[in-house]
Amino acid sequence: MKWFKKYHLELLLVLPMTFYILGFTLLPLIRTIILGFQNRYTGKFSLSTYQALFARPDFLKSISNTFVIALLSLSIQIVIAFIIALVLKQRFHGRSIIRAIVLMPMGIPTIVSGIIALYVFGTSGYFNELLFKLHLITKPINWLTGNFKGLLIIALADMWKVLPTLVLLLLAGLDSISQDIYEAAELDGANSWQSFRFITLPLLKPTITMAVLLRAVDVFRIFELPQVLVGKSVPFVSTFAYEEYDIGDLNGSGAASTILLLMILVFAILWLKFVDRGGSFGNDS
Amino acid sequence: MTKKAWRKFGFILLVTAISSLMVVPVYLLFKISISRPDEVLTQHPTFFVHHFDFSHWHDVLVSGNLWAPLRKSLIVATGTMIFATIIVAPASYAISRLDRKVKLAYIGSLFFTKMFPTVGIALPIAVTFTKLNLVDSDVGLILAHLINELPFMAWILLSTFSAIPKALEEAAMVDGATRMQTLRKIVFPVATQGIAVAALYVWLNSWNKFTFALYLSLTTQTLPLEVYYYVQRGSFFETAAYSTILAIPVIFITFILQRYLKSEYLSGTVK
Amino acid sequence: MKKTAKFAFLATTLGTSLLLLTGCSTSQKSSTSSQTKTLNVTMGLSEDEWKVMRQDILPDFEKQSGIKVNAIQMESTDVQKKLEASAGANKNQIDVIAQDLNTTAKLVNEGLMRDLTADRKIIPAATYAKQKSIGVFGGKTYFLPYRPNVEINYYNQTKFKEYNLQPPKNWDELLNVAKTFQDKEQLGRVGLKFDSSGAAIEIVEFIRSAGGDPLILNDKGSITAFTYLQKLWPYLSPDSQKGTFSTTNTFLAKDEVYYMPNWPFATNIIVGDGGRKDILADAGFAGPKGEVKTLGGEVLGITKSTTKTKEALTFIKYMESKAVQKKLLEKNGWPSFREDVTGAITGWQKPYYQATDQALKVAEPLPNVLYWADETAILNDVLQEICVQRKEIKPTLDKYAQQLKALQNEAK
Numbered sequence: 001m002k003w004f005k006k007y008h009l010e011l012l013l014v015l016p017m018t019f020y021i022l023g024f025t026l027l028p029l030i031r032t033i034i035l036g037f038q039n040r041y042t043g044k045f046s047l048s049t050y051q052a053l054f055a056r057p058d059f060l061k062s063i064s065n066t067f068v069i070a071l072l073s074l075s076i077q078i079v080i081a082f083i084i085a086l087v088l089k090q091r092f093h094g095r096s097i098i099r100a101i102v103l104m105p106m107g108i109p110t111i112v113s114g115i116i117a118l119y120v121f122g123t124s125g126y127f128n129e130l131l132f133k134l135h136l137i138t139k140p141i142n143w144l145t146g147n148f149k150g151l152l153i154i155a156l157a158d159m160w161k162v163l164p165t166l167v168l169l170l171l172a173g174l175d176s177i178s179q180d181i182y183e184a185a186e187l188d189g190a191n192s193w194q195s196f197r198f199i200t201l202p203l204l205k206p207t208i209t210m211a212v213l214l215r216a217v218d219v220f221r222i223f224e225l226p227q228v229l230v231g232k233s234v235p236f237v238s239t240f241a242y243e244e245y246d247i248g249d250l251n252g253s254g255a256a257s258t259i260l261l262l263m264i265l266v267f268a269i270l271w272l273k274f275v276d277r278g279g280s281f282g283n284d285s
Numbered sequence: 286m287t288k289k290a291w292r293k294f295g296f297i298l299l300v301t302a303i304s305s306l307m308v309v310p311v312y313l314l315f316k317i318s319i320s321r322p323d324e325v326l327t328q329h330p331t332f333f334v335h336h337f338d339f340s341h342w343h344d345v346l347v348s349g350n351l352w353a354p355l356r357k358s359l360i361v362a363t364g365t366m367i368f369a370t371i372i373v374a375p376a377s378y379a380i381s382r383l384d385r386k387v388k389l390a391y392i393g394s395l396f397f398t399k400m401f402p403t404v405g406i407a408l409p410i411a412v413t414f415t416k417l418n419l420v421d422s423d424v425g426l427i428l429a430h431l432i433n434e435l436p437f438m439a440w441i442l443l444s445t446f447s448a449i450p451k452a453l454e455e456a457a458m459v460d461g462a463t464r465m466q467t468l469r470k471i472v473f474p475v476a477t478q479g480i481a482v483a484a485l486y487v488w489l490n491s492w493n494k495f496t497f498a499l500y501l502s503l504t505t506q507t508l509p510l511e512v513y514y515y516v517q518r519g520s521f522f523e524t525a526a527y528s529t530i531l532a533i534p535v536i537f538i539t540f541i542l543q544r545y546l547k548s549e550y551l552s553g554t555v556k
Numbered sequence: 557m558k559k560t561a562k563f564a565f566l567a568t569t570l571g572t573s574l575l576l577l578t579g580c581s582t583s584q585k586s587s588t589s590s591q592t593k594t595l596n597v598t599m600g601l602s603e604d605e606w607k608v609m610r611q612d613i614l615p616d617f618e619k620q621s622g623i624k625v626n627a628i629q630m631e632s633t634d635v636q637k638k639l640e641a642s643a644g645a646n647k648n649q650i651d652v653i654a655q656d657l658n659t660t661a662k663l664v665n666e667g668l669m670r671d672l673t674a675d676r677k678i679i680p681a682a683t684y685a686k687q688k689s690i691g692v693f694g695g696k697t698y699f700l701p702y703r704p705n706v707e708i709n710y711y712n713q714t715k716f717k718e719y720n721l722q723p724p725k726n727w728d729e730l731l732n733v734a735k736t737f738q739d740k741e742q743l744g745r746v747g748l749k750f751d752s753s754g755a756a757i758e759i760v761e762f763i764r765s766a767g768g769d770p771l772i773l774n775d776k777g778s779i780t781a782f783t784y785l786q787k788l789w790p791y792l793s794p795d796s797q798k799g800t801f802s803t804t805n806t807f808l809a810k811d812e813v814y815y816m817p818n819w820p821f822a823t824n825i826i827v828g829d830g831g832r833k834d835i836l837a838d839a840g841f842a843g844p845k846g847e848v849k850t851l852g853g854e855v856l857g858i859t860k861s862t863t864k865t866k867e868a869l870t871f872i873k874y875m876e877s878k879a880v881q882k883k884l885l886e887k888n889g890w891p892s893f894r895e896d897v898t899g900a901i902t903g904w905q906k907p908y909y910q911a912t913d914q915a916l917k918v919a920e921p922l923p924n925v926l927y928w929a930d931e932t933a934i935l936n937d938v939l940q941e942i943c944v945q946r947k948e949i950k951p952t953l954d955k956y957a958q959q960l961k962a963l964q965n966e967a968k
Contacts (some may be wrong), residue, residue, distance in 0.1 A: 009464065010379035017376040017435055024432045025398040028409035041966055057940045084303050100540045101304050104311055107535020109493035109509050111516065112528040116310045119317065123812040124328040126313060139742050145794040160310060168482055176448060210444050217399045231798025232752040241402045246753060247929035248662055257405035264400040322831040326809045412644035420649060499634060500641055503649055504626065517631060517802045518602040520829035521809065
């Protein structure tokens with residue numbers, strides 16, 4: 001009761017959102033997970049759905065593809081977004097225009113960004129034409145085929161679309177670091193690399209963790225872009241989740257989704273444990 | 286050149302590279318929409334427009350497939366943004382002030398809901414909304430979009446509120462302010478930056494969302510659905526024109542809003 | 557602070573006014589509902605086709621019958637999602653669907669369609685024999701004939717001329733064409749639609765034109781077909797694996813592939829809008845046991861959830877009438893399922909129509925089994941293992957034939 005009294009305002013504020021999320025996401029989600037552990041025809045609990053899934057050609061490859069694209073995408077995205085955020089942090093002429101320009105891709109839906117990527121990286125695309133004009137190639141290259149090339153292009157297309165989000169997040173984080181700290185460091189004789197390494201990075205850790213996790217959930221589930229760009233030649237776990245759903249096998253779809261869920265969980269836990277080390281969400285002063 | 290001049294030159298180069306990375310794809314999209322077919326449908330597409338052709342824009346504008354979806358998309362995105370802010374901002378504040386353990390559990394479950402592929406939960410959600418007679422209604426789509434946007438916004442705002450020191454509130458309370466006054470006068474103004482950024486995202490996410498609109502629309506369409514139609518059935522140029530139209534309001538809005546997205550508020554008050 | 561307040565004020569005003577707007581408009585909508593019955597009908601059409609439908613076809617029906625038709629654009633795959641949601645919610649949203657023939661098995665299998673066996677009598681007597689039995693699953697009729705269609709094979713006349721090639725008429729020529737392009741351009745330029753989300757219709761064409769049966773899968777014909785595909789695969793365009801009915805248009809129009817089959821609606825997009833007059837089409841190539849195409853197009857069905865079966869049947873009868881079929885043929889270039897509807901097509905589209913007509917003669921529907929969606933997954937997996945992973949043909953086919961048998965037993 002005492003706890004309730006102390007937190008009654010908080011409870012009141014939290015309840016609407018909690019109910020909404022519980023009812024509309026958590027419950028269907030748990031139901032779908034259970035479906036994955038049921039036999040498709042008999043409805044009995046069994047691992048047959050998982051066995052069938054792992055027997056599919058390329059399912060194991062789709063798991064490794066998903067991990068590779070996630071790590072590749074995340075590292076490219078965070079590094080480039082960081083550079084852009086640091087640039088935008090500087091005071092210079094025309095900063096607000098550049099800032100608006102950086103935000104431009106935010107309004108492009110994924111389906112359209114996929115089309116643009118096709119225009120750019122297709123066999124008769126603008127990228128090949130550019131290389132051709134620069135006399136770097138004589139015959140067009142098919143970029144969107146199933147190997148590292150394909151994964152890289154997907155990562156790039158995905159990066160373009162989400163850079164604004166990441167830049168804004170990192171910028172907000174950078175802005176929250178007080179200028180005083182930098183000034184003090186400068187007085188102590190720190191050069192700009194040192195202040196970046198020993199002030200910016202550590203203080204930005206919570207923001208980076210948030211950005212990484214926020215992006216990780218999307219990158220692991222990546223589906224639309226590969227579908228448009230590479231088709232089945234580079235399978236991902238979400239491709240399987242979708243395919244199974246498409247043929248009416250909700251159990252298989254549930255199982256693939258659950259595997260994806262586990263993969264993200266593993267990634268998040270590893271990140272929090274080894275990279276973040278309690279840096280975020282722990283500042284409960 | 287001096288070292289300073291070199292640095293300046295390098296900086297300008299970097300800024301140019303960044304800008305072109307962001308702009309060129311959008312430019313190409315626009316370029317295709319106003320190009321004559323033979324400049325695009327070839328193995329060697331041109332980078333600049335040699336012959337302008339506005340007929341695709343004309344076709345799209347008179348097609349009768351534009352204004353109603355545009356209106357619906359605007360309403361739904363704005364509605365989602367407003368409702369999300371009303372529900373999430375207070376809740377995230379409250380959570381950020383709870384025990385560390387409760388907070389972590391809450392964040393964990395928020396995160397958990399985001400980890401599932403949409404295809405796994407879209408159908409049960411669509412069934413619920415269909416049951417509630419919310420097909421083709423703007424409110425229905427707003428409520429559906431909230432499902433994704435609430436955890437997302439809470440995720441951002443939790444860190445915003447967590448960054449506001451409790452000491453700030455305690456100081457105000459010591460000065461005799463009530464709880465509500467503290468919230469209104471101290472906490473929310475400081476958090477405005479974060480709320481504004483989060484709200485902008487929610488607007489954009491909803492503007493671009495496609496899956497729920499597909500399930501919950503019968504006779505009314507949103508712009509992404511319309512683009513999807515052109516991708517499937519239409520000509521290359523109409524698709525490009527439509528996609529450009531979809532991007533215009535967003536570019537416009539971010540351009541206006543970015544003036545407000547500065548963050549002096551935060552640093553100013555925390556000092 | 558001032559700016560914040562201004563921003564907040566702006567946002568709220570904008571939001572509330574927009575919401576008010578919605579409120580008004582929805583109330584308007586509901587007030588116009590009247591006594592007449594309205595049918596919700598879904599179709600997946602291009603803009604030009606919609607124009608014909610809305611101006612020339614539907615108004616006459618509404619006048620004759622007094623039933624209002626609310627025609628909705630919806631792709632076949634989305635119809636399935638929509639009907640699943642409706643069924644789950646126990647609500648009726650859609651009454652009649654004009655559905656892609658090759659996705660009908662799924663809908664019937666999920667119990668979303670009404671059994672129309674008792675209403676078979678409305679199928680016109682002049683219907684081609686082959687068309688009479690489509691939409692029949694396990695002896696029951698769920699769909700009625702409406703618009704037969706078939707893929708035609710588009711080819712790039714300029715490129716074929718450049719390398720002195722002719723559009724292939726048999727498997728050997730196809731292999732030769734594919735090899736020549738690959739040889740000259742170091743890139744596969746012959747595309748086939750092996751996108752895994754499709755209904756595997758081209759795989760079935762290969763199996764059948766080698767005399768095989770996709771429902772057996774390890775028979776002699778299937779082995780011949782997959783042996784050939786394994787040989788052909790390295791010379792195919794990598795774009796084959798993402799060839800859908802819409803991406804194929806881009807591949808062809810942008811000279812990314814020089815040969816690829818697609819549905820005839822592509823003609824208007826590639827040649828009409830795209831101005832690629834050098835992209836022609838023919839009826840395709842034959843296998844060792846002759847040429848077999850997969851019959852596609854649309855059929856009409858009534859949803860299980862509808863309360864307006866009578867009106868729906870009236871509508872289907874109208875759409876199957878000679879007059880409507882003739883109009884659709886002349887204005888949209890849709891071949892008819894009726895023997896008594898023939899028309900001369902003129903203009904630049906003529907050669908493409910002729911190709912379609914010719915291909916239709918060798919078109920066979922997919923096997924009408926309820927488990928076709930699963931079969932599709934199996935066929936795509938077989939292709940993946942044999943062509944991409946280059947596994948041995950016979951053992952792979954045996955393995956999947958086993959799976960298929962299990963599936964067939966399950967279906968019984």
